[in-house]
Amino acid sequence: MKKTSYFFLIISSFLLSSCSVYNFTGTGKIDAKTYQVNFFQNNAELIEPGIDRTFTLTLQELIQGQTNLQLVKNGADLTYEGEITDYRISPMTATADQQASQNRLKIRINVRFTNKKKEADDFEKNFEFYYDYPASQQLTGATKDAAIKEIFERITQDIFNESLAKW
Numbered sequence: 001m002k003k004t005s006y007f008f009l010i011i012s013s014f015l016l017s018s019c020s021v022y023n024f025t026g027t028g029k030i031d032a033k034t035y036q037v038n039f040f041q042n043n044a045e046l047i048e049p050g051i052d053r054t055f056t057l058t059l060q061e062l063i064q065g066q067t068n069l070q071l072v073k074n075g076a077d078l079t080y081e082g083e084i085t086d087y088r089i090s091p092m093t094a095t096a097d098q099q100a101s102q103n104r105l106k107i108r109i110n111v112r113f114t115n116k117k118k119e120a121d122d123f124e125k126n127f128e129f130y131y132d133y134p135a136s137q138q139l140t141g142a143t144k145d146a147a148i149k150e151i152f153e154r155i156t157q158d159i160f161n162e163s164l165a166k167w
Contacts, residue, residue: 030164031117032077035069040109044087048148052084055109055152062156067164080159082111085126089139092132105139105147106130109155113163125162129154 037060042052059080064071069078086108093102108128115121131147133139139147 030067030069032115033070034072034076035063035067035078035080036072036074036076037063038079038081040082040084042084042087044084044107046087046089048087051087051107051148054148055084055156058152059156059159062160063164066160077116078163079114079116080111080163081114082109082124084108085110086128091135101135102132103135103139104130104132105151107148107151107155111159113159115163121163123162127155127158127162129158 037056040052040056040059042048060071063069063080084107086106088106090104090106091102092104106128107130108126110124110126112124113122129151131150133143133147137143
């Protein structure tokens with residue numbers, strides 16, 4: 001009985017000490033307390049109204065949901081800024097009679113990340129993703145909303161991983 005108690009004590013101490021820095025988002029310990037996400041201006045040739053605000057809010061919400069950082073308007077330890085540089089719809093696959101059977105929406109966003117506590121983490125980088133949809137559908141309504149949501153979820157997660165998770 002005494003050996004069993006020692007065994008559980010040793011196993012418990014290993015488990016507790018090994019998980020002290022890890023969390024479920026994979027960020028490890030963040031040496032910052034605040035973050036700010038500046039408005040991402042839409043500078044793409046093809047302008048889709050409202051996606052600049054939607055992207056800015058999506059990035060704010062992702063960081064808020066996956067960290068304990070506090071969102072502030074200015075003077076933050078971590079700053080995200082940039083612009084939407086490309087919003088493009090292009091045909092992807094064709095049928096035998098040279099008609100498009102599938103279209104692709106692609107969005108590219110240039111991001112500048114600044115970490116006041118650790119300047120080596122600063123970067124400026126483009127992030128992009130796409131959404132394919134049948135050519136028989138117009139990119140309006142529910143199709144457009146689903147496309148933008150999926151693209152922004154992927155891009156914001158990539159930004160989070162690059163800036164905080166280091167994946």
